[in-house]
Amino acid sequence: xxxxxQGEAASRGTIGILGAGRVGTxxxxxxxxxxxxxxxxxxxxxxxxxLIIEIVTPGAVAVDAGEAAASDLVVVAIPLHxxxxxxxxxxxxxxxxxxxxxxxxxxxxxxxxxxxxLSSSEVVSAYLVGSRVVKSFNHIGYHEMxxxxxxxxxxxxRALAVxxxxxxxxxxxxxxxxxxxxxxxxxxxxxxxxAFEPGxxxxxxxxxxxxxxxxxxxxxxxx
Amino acid sequence: xxxxxYSFGDTQRNTNGSLQPTGEAIRNLFEAIKHADAVGLDYxxxxxxxxTSMPASSPGALIAAAAAATSRIKLGSAAxxxxxDDPVRIFQQFATADAVSGGGRIEITAGRGSxxxxxxxxxxxxxxxxxxxxEKLDLLMAINNAGGNHVTWSGTKxxxxxxxxxxPRPLGGHLPIWVATGGNASSSARAGQLxxxxxxxxxxxxxxxxxxxxxxxxxxxxxxxxxxDSLKISVAALGLVAPTKQExxxxxxxxxxxxxxxxxxxxxxxAPDKRAYDxxxxxxxxxxxGSPDExxxxxxxxxxxMGHMRHFLQTDIGGLPQEHLLESITLLATEVKPRVQRLLxxx
Numbered sequence: 001x002x003x004x005x006q007g008e009a010a011s012r013g014t015i016g017i018l019g020a021g022r023v024g025t026x027x028x029x030x031x032x033x034x035x036x037x038x039x040x041x042x043x044x045x046x047x048x049x050x051l052i053i054e055i056v057t058p059g060a061v062a063v064d065a066g067e068a069a070a071s072d073l074v075v076v077a078i079p080l081h082x083x084x085x086x087x088x089x090x091x092x093x094x095x096x097x098x099x100x101x102x103x104x105x106x107x108x109x110x111x112x113x114x115x116x117x118l119s120s121s122e123v124v125s126a127y128l129v130g131s132r133v134v135k136s137f138n139h140i141g142y143h144e145m146x147x148x149x150x151x152x153x154x155x156x157x158r159a160l161a162v163x164x165x166x167x168x169x170x171x172x173x174x175x176x177x178x179x180x181x182x183x184x185x186x187x188x189x190x191x192x193x194x195a196f197e198p199g200x201x202x203x204x205x206x207x208x209x210x211x212x213x214x215x216x217x218x219x220x221x222x223x
Numbered sequence: 224x225x226x227x228x229y230s231f232g233d234t235q236r237n238t239n240g241s242l243q244p245t246g247e248a249i250r251n252l253f254e255a256i257k258h259a260d261a262v263g264l265d266y267x268x269x270x271x272x273x274x275t276s277m278p279a280s281s282p283g284a285l286i287a288a289a290a291a292a293t294s295r296i297k298l299g300s301a302a303x304x305x306x307x308d309d310p311v312r313i314f315q316q317f318a319t320a321d322a323v324s325g326g327g328r329i330e331i332t333a334g335r336g337s338x339x340x341x342x343x344x345x346x347x348x349x350x351x352x353x354x355x356x357x358e359k360l361d362l363l364m365a366i367n368n369a370g371g372n373h374v375t376w377s378g379t380k381x382x383x384x385x386x387x388x389x390x391p392r393p394l395g396g397h398l399p400i401w402v403a404t405g406g407n408a409s410s411s412a413r414a415g416q417l418x419x420x421x422x423x424x425x426x427x428x429x430x431x432x433x434x435x436x437x438x439x440x441x442x443x444x445x446x447x448x449x450x451x452d453s454l455k456i457s458v459a460a461l462g463l464v465a466p467t468k469q470e471x472x473x474x475x476x477x478x479x480x481x482x483x484x485x486x487x488x489x490x491x492x493x494a495p496d497k498r499a500y501d502x503x504x505x506x507x508x509x510x511x512x513g514s515p516d517e518x519x520x521x522x523x524x525x526x527x528x529m530g531h532m533r534h535f536l537q538t539d540i541g542g543l544p545q546e547h548l549l550e551s552i553t554l555l556a557t558e559v560k561p562r563v564q565r566l567l568x569x570x
Contacts, residue, residue: 020408020409021407021408021409022406022407022408051412051442051443051446052408052409052412052439055435055438055439056408056435056436056439079352081349081350081352103490105489105490105491106337106338106339107339107349108339108342108349109349141427141428143427143428143429143432144428146432147428147429198490199490199491200491201493203491204491204492204493205493
């Protein structure tokens with residue numbers, strides 16, 4: 001697919017979004033505006049979501065979770081405590097953007113994430129055997145996504161960090177981020193996702209690409 | 224358009240930042256509700272929070288007291304965290320307040336809560352967050368919709384009720400039950416399907432971006448066969464009214480700062496940024512901070528997107544001096560409301 005290229009809108013690929021909450025719907029609207037075909041699914045049957053999708057993310061299609069998984073790129077934006085409801089088999093081989101967070105102060109403790117030194121995306125990745133998991137979009141508020149999205153080359157364009165173990169998958173996600181309206185900065189492998197989890201300066205702040213690169217470097221240096 | 228206020232209680236602070244007694248905060252809130260009634264505010268919402276800085280944990284008790292001490296104002300929870308409470312008890316408390324009030328002024332707003340402190344406090348499992356809310360709301364509606372004193376209901380999270388009395392009944396037969404939501408689309412769709420009025424808590428971002436949710440709510444309600452006049456929307460937001468914008472900005476900022484420092488400690492946020500405050504306090508930001516003219520214009524602007532019938536503000540956060548809360552309430556009732564009515568009539 002042509003994620004990242006400045007081609008015709010029709011040449012963009014298909015984005016599957018799992019989760020129709022505030023993050024999932026904001027990303028769906030940005031992806032539609034960028035010219036992707038967007039399929040949104042929740043744990044409910046597609047028919048139950050049709051009205052929501054029609055009104056809240058016009059242009060997207062409500063589908064069942066299995067169909068959303070069969071996309072060029074899949075965004076997971078469900079409450080983290082439900083991550084084991086994801087169909088790992090259906091997502092195997094896919095590039096999966098993990099936009100979720102382990103944020104105990106707001107969502108409560110989850111044992112799988114509490115009793116580990118791994119980054120939350122590594123835990124998710126261990127469950128999604130065979131998926132090419134990339135962590136991003138987790139450190140921007142859902143209500144900031146649309147106001148902060150800007151054309152490529154805009155001064156002080158907001159940047160998002162990207163962490164993952166698969167370089168090709170990361171490159172694809174970086175292209176996706178660019179088309180949605182943000183710069184991206186490579187944070188390193190999935191373990192490096194810790195640098196922009198809740199509680200970090202990056203999670204709490206708003207950065208352009210140069211600032212984000214510096215913040216990531218600082219975080220690595222002090223890790 | 225109804226204009227109102229809501230509060231989670233606001234514990235006053237000493238100059239070194241330590242907190243004064245929580246009981247004083249409840250007394251202040253009680254006095255503020257009486258004041259709101261006296262100056263003609265339409266609505267006051269209470270609680271539910273369970274923190275030392277926001278101690279309005281028991282909306283039913285405070286609303287019952289306020290019901291006896293007021294004569295005109297509508298009183299409701301904002302919101303009752305039904306997931307971790309017993310809907311039978313909530314209903315009984317609010318129906319009791321309804322009887323005390325003379326009838327027709329008491330409402331329940333059913334919410335999930337934006338924080339999760341009630342789950343460990345009352346011994347509930349956060350993993351059942353969604354199931355608990357759905358089932359407790361179902362029970363609350365079953366009680367409210369009962370034709371007489373007796374209720375029959377069964378579910379999985381609470382023992383069944385087999386033809387048992389749940390009394391007192393509200394004087395008007397039923398209480399308004401609102402659904403509180405912070406903007407999740409499925410919550411709007413569900414409120415519409417149930418035919419319940421919906422209350423949007425808009426505490427960040429740009430309020431007019433909630434417009435599709437209002438449309439979703441109304442469409443879902445219409446699809447389910449609920450008459451349009453039963454599908455009502457209210458908006459709860461942060462804000463403060465003062466004689467001038469500058470005064471309003473200066474009065475609201477210290478409490479906003481304190482609250483964000485405190486939440487930041489819990490949630491790992493850095494020190495609050497004054498620029499973020501200033502941005503949110505300007506249109507199209509989330510805070511309704513300004514003179515009566517400005518706040519009225521912004522409420523009417525949002526009305527163009529939401530068509531809401533009630534707009535109510537949380538003002539007392541982070542140790543706001545009580546006199547600033549009282550003056551804001553006075554201005555909301557006597558200056559903002561007439562301007563809103565005038566501007567809406569022109570449309």
